[in-house]
Amino acid sequence: MNIYKDYIKEIEERKVQGLHPKPIDSADLLSEIITLIKDSGNEHRKDALQFFIYNTLPGTTSAAGAKAQFLKEIILGESVLEEISPAFAFELLSHMKGGPSIEVLLDLALGTDMTGAKQAASVLKTQVFLYDADIDRLKEAFKNDNVIAKEILESYAQAEFFTKLPEVPEEIKIVTYIAGEGDISTDLLSPGNQAHSRSDRELHGKCMITPQAQEEIKALQAQHPDTSVMLIAEKGTMGVGSSRMSGVNNVALWTGKQASPYVPFVNIAPIVGGTNGISPIFLTTVDVTGGIGIDLKNWVKETDASGNVVRNENGEPVLEEVYSVATGTVLTINTKKKKLYNGDKELIDISKALTPQKMEFIKAGGSYAIVFGKKIQTVAAKILEIEAPTVFAPSKEITHEGQGLTAVEKYLTETLLASLLAKYYMPARMFV
Structure with missing residues (x-):
C-alpha cells in the first residue's frame, strides 16, 4: 500500500x-x-x-x-x-x-x-x-x-x-483561432525551457502559448461543440523552428480529439493552418497524429495596375486579405471536393492537405499506423505465398535534384522506416 x-x-x-x-x-x-x-x-x-x-x-x-x-x-x-x-x-x-x-x-x-x-x-x-x-x-x-x-x-x-475502419467524414467543421501574427514557432507551442514536463502531458500542455489563449480555445469549443478548433499562424508559417513532437502533442491536447477513452491526455487529429502554410517538418509531425495542415493563402501581395508589387514606406510588400480567418470564423473542410468553404462560398483548394496518402493517415489516426500496416500486409502475404491486393495509395515519388527514387528504393526506404520505428519508437512511446 x-x-x-x-x-x-x-x-x-x-x-x-x-x-x-x-x-x-x-x-x-x-x-x-x-x-x-x-x-x-x-x-x-x-x-x-x-x-x-x-x-x-x-x-x-x-x-x-x-x-x-x-x-x-x-x-x-x-x-x-x-x-x-x-x-x-x-x-x-x-x-x-x-x-x-x-x-x-x-x-x-x-x-x-x-x-x-x-x-x-x-x-x-x-x-x-x-x-x-x-x-x-x-x-x-x-x-x-x-x-x-x-x-x-x-x-x-x-x-x-x-x-474496415470508418471512412473520413466528407465534411469537417472547424472554428478558427489566431495563435499569433507572423510565423508561429514550435517554441511557442512547446517551450524548450519546459522540456522537463513533456512526459507529463497534461502538465506540459499548460505551457502552450499562454493561459489566456488556452481559455479562449476552451471558450470556442464550448460555443462550437461540434467543430474542431484550427490553430492559425496569420500572415505567417505554422511550426517553424526545431521540430517537436511535443508541440504537435500540445496542439492536439487542446484542439484535437481523444485517441482512446481509456488513455488520458493523448489526443489526435489536430487541425492547423498558416497564411504561408505549415513548416515541412512540423507538417510531417502533424501527419503522425492523423491531423490536417492547411496552406491558407488568405493574404496575398498587393499589386498595382502594371502588376508590380506595392510596397510600404519600409519597402515591405503590402498584403491584401483574400478572405478572413479571424478568430471564431466557422469554416468547412470538404474532404471529397478538397476545398475549404465559408458556408456555401468556396475559399480555396486544399488538395495538397488532403492527398491520398494524407487521407490514409487521417483515416488510420496517424502515419505510423500506415507504415506498420503496409509492412504487416506485405509480410503476411509472403507467409501465405499470395499476392497482396492493392489497398493503399501508391507511395509519393521522392526526388532530389530531379532524380526520382526507384520502386525498389522507395520500398527499402519505407521498410527501413518501419524497422527503425519498431526498434526505437514502438507505438506506445507516443503515450509518454
Whole structure:
C-alpha cells in the first residue's frame, strides 16, 4: 500500500495545480492497484478500478505489462470481476496498441480455448503494431496448421485493419483561432525551457502559448461543440523552428480529439493552418497524429495596375486579405471536393492537405499506423505465398535534384522506416 498511498498524496498535490491524477506507467504501482481491485471489501477498490481502466498508460510501459496480464486472468476466468467482463477485457486490450497486449492476445489466439481464440483473433485483426517476434509466432503456428493463425494472416494480407475502419467524414467543421501574427514557432507551442514536463502531458500542455489563449480555445469549443478548433499562424508559417513532437502533442491536447477513452491526455487529429502554410517538418509531425495542415493563402501581395508589387514606406510588400480567418470564423473542410468553404462560398483548394496518402493517415489516426500496416500486409502475404491486393495509395515519388527514387528504393526506404520505428519508437512511446 505504500506506493499507492504515495500516489494518492501526489494526486492531492496535483489538484492544487489544477491537474488530474498523473497517468500510471509503473508496474509496481499498478500491481498494488490490482491487489486492491481483487480485495472486494477494500475501501480504495472503486478508485483503484478507475485508475486501472482509465488512467494506465498502454504500449510498452511496465504498467501496460501488468495490465495486460491481469486482463488475461479475467478472460481465462482466473479472476472474476463484476466491473470487467471478459468481453470488456478484450476491448481494453484492443486499445493498448502494441507491446504486452499483443503478446497476451497471441497467447489467447493460439491457445486451446477456441471461443477465446476467436475473440482474441478478432482483436488482433485490428492491430498493426506487432514486433517481428509476434509475426514469427503467427508464422510458426500457421506452418503447424493452426486455423486461427491462418485466419489472422489472411486478414492482415487483405489489410482489413485499414479497410474496415470508418471512412473520413466528407465534411469537417472547424472554428478558427489566431495563435499569433507572423510565423508561429514550435517554441511557442512547446517551450524548450519546459522540456522537463513533456512526459507529463497534461502538465506540459499548460505551457502552450499562454493561459489566456488556452481559455479562449476552451471558450470556442464550448460555443462550437461540434467543430474542431484550427490553430492559425496569420500572415505567417505554422511550426517553424526545431521540430517537436511535443508541440504537435500540445496542439492536439487542446484542439484535437481523444485517441482512446481509456488513455488520458493523448489526443489526435489536430487541425492547423498558416497564411504561408505549415513548416515541412512540423507538417510531417502533424501527419503522425492523423491531423490536417492547411496552406491558407488568405493574404496575398498587393499589386498595382502594371502588376508590380506595392510596397510600404519600409519597402515591405503590402498584403491584401483574400478572405478572413479571424478568430471564431466557422469554416468547412470538404474532404471529397478538397476545398475549404465559408458556408456555401468556396475559399480555396486544399488538395495538397488532403492527398491520398494524407487521407490514409487521417483515416488510420496517424502515419505510423500506415507504415506498420503496409509492412504487416506485405509480410503476411509472403507467409501465405499470395499476392497482396492493392489497398493503399501508391507511395509519393521522392526526388532530389530531379532524380526520382526507384520502386525498389522507395520500398527499402519505407521498410527501413518501419524497422527503425519498431526498434526505437514502438507505438506506445507516443503515450509518454
